[in-house]
Amino acid sequence: MSEAKRSSSSVPEPAPQPVPGEGGIRAWARDRLGWDDLAHIAAKKRVPVHRYTLFYYLGGMALFLFLVQVATGILLLLYYRPSSAEAFESIQYVMADVPFGWLIRSIHSWGANLFVGVVFAHLASVFFLKAYRPPREMTWVTGAVLLFLALGFGFSGYLLPWNTLAFFATKVGTDVPAQIPGIGHLLSRILRGGSDVSGATLSRFYGIHVAILPAVTTLILGAHLLLVQRHGMSVPRSVEKRTNRTMPFVPDFLMRDMVGWLAAVGLLAALAAFFPWELGVKADPFASAPAGIRPEWYFLWMFQGLKYLPSKIAGIPGETLGVLFFGALAAALVAVPWLDRRGKRGIAVAAVLVLIAAAVLTVLALLPVPSATKP
Amino acid sequence: MRDRLLVLALLVAAASSARAQSPPPKSPPAVNGCIECHTALDDPRITPPAKLFADDVHAKAGFTCVFCHGGDARQEDQEKAHDPAKGFIGKPTPRQIPELCGKCHSDPALMKQYDPSQRVDQLAEYRTSGHGKMLAEGDTTVAQCASCHGAHGIQPVKDSRSPVSPTKVAQTCNHCHGDAALMAAHKLPSDPYEKWSRSVHYRARVERGDLSAPTCNSCHGNHGAAPPQVGSVANVCGTCHVTFADQFKLSPHWEPFKDMGLPGCVTCHENHEIVKPSEAFLAEGEQSKCSSCHEADSAGARAAAAMRADLVGLDGEIRQATRLVDRAAEAGMEVSRVHFDLVAATNALTKARSQVHLFRPSAVHAAVAEGLTVARKAAAGGQARLKERDFRRRGLFVSLGLILVTIVALVVKIREGGRSSREPGE
Numbered sequence: 037m038s039e040a041k042r043s044s045s046s047v048p049e050p051a052p053q054p055v056p057g058e059g060g061i062r063a064w065a066r067d068r069l070g071w072d073d074l075a076h077i078a079a080k081k082r083v084p085v086h087r088y089t090l091f092y093y094l095g096g097m098a099l100f101l102f103l104v105q106v107a108t109g110i111l112l113l114l115y116y117r118p119s120s121a122e123a124f125e126s127i128q129y130v131m132a133d134v135p136f137g138w139l140i141r142s143i144h145s146w147g148a149n150l151f152v153g154v155v156f157a158h159l160a161s162v163f164f165l166k167a168y169r170p171p172r173e174m175t176w177v178t179g180a181v182l183l184f185l186a187l188g189f190g191f192s193g194y195l196l197p198w199n200t201l202a203f204f205a206t207k208v209g210t211d212v213p214a215q216i217p218g219i220g221h222l223l224s225r226i227l228r229g230g231s232d233v234s235g236a237t238l239s240r241f242y243g244i245h246v247a248i249l250p251a252v253t254t255l256i257l258g259a260h261l262l263l264v265q266r267h268g269m270s271v272p273r274s275v276e277k278r279t280n281r282t283m284p285f286v287p288d289f290l291m292r293d294m295v296g297w298l299a300a301v302g303l304l305a306a307l308a309a310f311f312p313w314e315l316g317v318k319a320d321p322f323a324s325a326p327a328g329i330r331p332e333w334y335f336l337w338m339f340q341g342l343k344y345l346p347s348k349i350a351g352i353p354g355e356t357l358g359v360l361f362f363g364a365l366a367a368a369l370v371a372v373p374w375l376d377r378r379g380k381r382g383i384a385v386a387a388v389l390v391l392i393a394a395a396v397l398t399v400l401a402l403l404p405v406p407s408a409t410k411p
Numbered sequence: 412m413r414d415r416l417l418v419l420a421l422l423v424a425a426a427s428s429a430r431a432q433s434p435p436p437k438s439p440p441a442v443n444g445c446i447e448c449h450t451a452l453d454d455p456r457i458t459p460p461a462k463l464f465a466d467d468v469h470a471k472a473g474f475t476c477v478f479c480h481g482g483d484a485r486q487e488d489q490e491k492a493h494d495p496a497k498g499f500i501g502k503p504t505p506r507q508i509p510e511l512c513g514k515c516h517s518d519p520a521l522m523k524q525y526d527p528s529q530r531v532d533q534l535a536e537y538r539t540s541g542h543g544k545m546l547a548e549g550d551t552t553v554a555q556c557a558s559c560h561g562a563h564g565i566q567p568v569k570d571s572r573s574p575v576s577p578t579k580v581a582q583t584c585n586h587c588h589g590d591a592a593l594m595a596a597h598k599l600p601s602d603p604y605e606k607w608s609r610s611v612h613y614r615a616r617v618e619r620g621d622l623s624a625p626t627c628n629s630c631h632g633n634h635g636a637a638p639p640q641v642g643s644v645a646n647v648c649g650t651c652h653v654t655f656a657d658q659f660k661l662s663p664h665w666e667p668f669k670d671m672g673l674p675g676c677v678t679c680h681e682n683h684e685i686v687k688p689s690e691a692f693l694a695e696g697e698q699s700k701c702s703s704c705h706e707a708d709s710a711g712a713r714a715a716a717a718m719r720a721d722l723v724g725l726d727g728e729i730r731q732a733t734r735l736v737d738r739a740a741e742a743g744m745e746v747s748r749v750h751f752d753l754v755a756a757t758n759a760l761t762k763a764r765s766q767v768h769l770f771r772p773s774a775v776h777a778a779v780a781e782g783l784t785v786a787r788k789a790a791a792g793g794q795a796r797l798k799e800r801d802f803r804r805r806g807l808f809v810s811l812g813l814i815l816v817t818i819v820a821l822v823v824k825i826r827e828g829g830r831s832s833r834e835p836g837e
Contacts, residue, residue, distance in 0.1 A: 131745040138745070138803075291825050295818050302814045309807040312743035 081265070081285035086275040088165060094158035095264070096293040101151040101300065102257070105189070108144040109246070116196070118242035120235035123198035124318040131315060142308035148190055150300065152334050155186045163372065163387060167270035173373035175267060178260040180370045185253045190332055192245040198238060203319035204329040206241075207233045208339070215359040234321065330401060337394035338362055340401035365390065444484045444492060445476040463564030472525055479503065479511055505551040509537050512556045536635035543635075545597075552593060554636075559583055575633070577622050581607065584627040603627075606683035625651065645675035652676075658768035690726070693719035693767070717772040721779040722763055728786040729756050735793030742800045749792035756786035 065071045083092060115134055117126040130137035159179060162168060168176035195206045210233060214224035229236030271279075283289055331339050338358075345354030368375060376383045449461035464470050469478075477484050481498030483491060493499045503511050513534030515521055522529045533556075537543040542553040559575050566573035574583040585604035587593055594601035607613050607627075615624035630639060630647050639647040649656025659665060659675065668675060674682075679692065679700040691698040693715040695707065705711030733753060740746045759782025766774040 128745065128747060132748065288825065288828060291821050291828075295821050295825075298814050298818050298821075302811050305807055305810050305814075309803045310743070312745075314743065315745065315747075 077265075078286045079284070081268075082282040083285055083289045084269050084271045084279070085281040085283050086271065086279045088161075088272055088275065091158075091161035091165060092269055092289075093293060093296050094154060094161055097296050097300065098151065098154045098158050099257075099261075100293075100297045101147055101154055102253075104147050104301075104304070105144060105151055106250070108140045108147065111140045112144055113246060116242075118196070118239055120198055120238050120319075120321075123196060123238060124315070127197045127315055131312070138312050139305070139308050142311075142313045143304045145313035146304055146307045146311075148193060149333070150304065152186050152190055152332075155183050156334070159183055160391075162270075164384065165270070165272045166376070167272075168373040168376070169270065170373070172263070172267050172270055175260060175263040176373050177370055178256050178263060180372075181256050182253065182260060183369075184366065185249055185256065187334065189245065189249050189253075190334065192241040192249065194332055195233075195238060195241045196245065197315060198319050199316035200319050200323070200326055201316055201329065203233060203321070204325045205331045206237065207325075208329065209331055209335070210237070212338075212342070212355075212359055215353065215356045216363075217356060217360075220356075220359075232321075333398065333402075336401040337397040340397040341393075344397075443475050444486060445480075445482070448487075448489070448492070460563040467563055467565050468567055469565060478515075505553075505555050505557075506546060506549075508555045508557050509534055509543070509546070513537075533634040536632070539637070540632070540635045541637045552596070554587060558587070575628075577626070578617075580628055580633075581626045603683045606681075610683060610685040611687050612685060623651075639674075644677050648676040648680075654765055655768045658765065662768060662770040664770055688764070690719050690722045693722075714770065714772050718767055718775045721772070721775050722760070722767075725756070725760050725763060725779045725782045725786065728783055728790070729753065729760060732756065732786050732790035732793060735790055735797065739793050739796035739800065742797070744796040744800055746793070746796060749789050749796065752785045752789035752792060756782045756789055758782075759785060 062071070083089070112130065115126055115130045115137065117123060127141065130141050132138075162176065162179065191209060195202045210224055210227045213227060214220045216223060225231065227237070227240070228234070229240045330336060342355055342358045345358045347354055349357050372383065446461050446464065449457045452458060464476065475484055476482070477498075480503070481500050482493050483497045486492040486494075493501070500507070516529075517531050517534045519531045522531050537555075538547070542555065545553045546555060561574060566576075568575050570576060571578065573579070581604060588599070589601055589604050591601040608617075612624045612626075615621040616626060628636065631637060645656050645659055655676070668678065680688065689698070692700045695702050695712075701711060701715040705715065736746050736749050736753060739749070759778055763775050763778035763782060766778050769775075
């Protein structure tokens, strides 16, 4: 009998019979939440075992670190005040007076960097193991979008403490979209909430960081996880025929996952205790930009790349071309499953070249700036 | 007819000679024969001034050569152009220059047309200056307007090209006052610039670019330049160091200094070589300022020692607190509020040092006591943050221990279950 028919019937439904040996709560949850179905899916899920299995843990690690960010972010929300007059002081209060506030804020800041790093590593492993092959194209696309969202979280969160470094780095960062021909200046104005970085930008970035990005991420992440569940783990071609061993996701893979998660918690706690995330000096919009302004490490290669571009290339502003190139690179990343032609190594070579260039630019950006006052 | 022509000629001549006395035209004359001839002659004596004048502030305002030198700029013939009947004076003598400049610069109605904020008392001031008085007595080696401002190519004082612009005025004064032979003739020292360049004022002005720090004219005046008199030194220093000057006037030193003819501030701080004061000024020894008047074990020496002990004590406590706070900051602790206390303690030390000018140990002691309270609070804040650092590290090791135990337990569990649960895939 279908559900609709049953509900329309006037005959009272018989009470569910308790399973012998099961507690009342478990039985209650089983009947109302479909616990058995979930347990069945978990029990059925298996993970392939081969020499690249280690890379499967990166996805779980990224998810775990994201949840750490959500948890610590919610705790910070309780004290943070999103205005240019109070933002810095509220973080100062969190760091100095709120019990374990320093721990939560430092874990949030260090965790953000670790999260972006792990997302990069996860994406790279999926790329080089060609896990985006059909039918997993959309898993790749949602993953690439999640990387952009992670970068968006990093960029918007960087400004929130309203310190000098963040203020000027955001000034530079929000200037980048202005280079896009046609709509650039409008985009930059929308991002800043005005012609320059101000308290309006802070409110905007706060909204983006705690509402817009989490909402979008929840949807995309849900789709990503659903697709992973739907298609299972991809096995690299090179080991496809050599192994057919698997292990159950619950508890074997999950326990291994947990070892990594616990190690990550330990690492974050150690970083927070020995290197609490600095707060710096409160932003002064009227002060001149201090030396050594640079964005977070994951944007450094773009920042440095734009600096090296000549002012004009074939009559077009160099920065405009640079921004368009980064846009094309992002589009190419999303389109990887369709750009990869079977039997050709072109895309892998291109990716390695981009990675080497990005690494060199990042190192160059990290090198100390030679003093201009030296004789 | 001849009478009419004579009258006309006389009118033209009168108008021409009157130009040196009257305000300039609204627009420069179409022909300035002086520049044309003096440039074309290519004479190293007369050509450079003519070229320089093109960039002169007066030239830009429409003044021409004849306003200072007289003569007739419209004449091509040199004799006619340089006709004394038309007011030609040639190169003004040093004694003529102040009066010549003052002709316009002392005329409020005229100056208002060009720069309403411009002062018009320069000539009056100059006459009261050492330079002005000596010039009046016939000494033409002293400075007059052109010595400092230049004769041609004069720039506004605010223009950095001007020799009297704020960053160049000291070198300009030193041009004469550093000339040993010239100064010896006037029985003046030739080392004021050298001494000033070792002073705190020089460091502030030249090294740190603080234009509010004094240069020569800040203390001596500019047009009325003269050495401050014994009785007015405290007033001169007090224009900037207001508190010190007020305190000094309330101190037991004020009357005796006046009676003995001692020049106030300069007695202890020197005039040009004003070095950073230190507690050593109050101690016995080479740097002591008190011991030159107060014998050892006298009431004055004891008062100096008491003030010094208080200041050294507070300075030591602040240094100790700073070390603690710095250590906490290096460990990544949030110390901004403790920094406020350190700043307050440092301010109290500054206040206590300024109280020295009252020469009353009780006043210094009160300010020091205030500073000690905040310095100790800062030190306690630094200590508390270092304790917090240790607590965090202990907590971390406990947490890492628990994490490690859990990881080991998981690894054991994985090893136990792994062998049985792995099975070939479907």
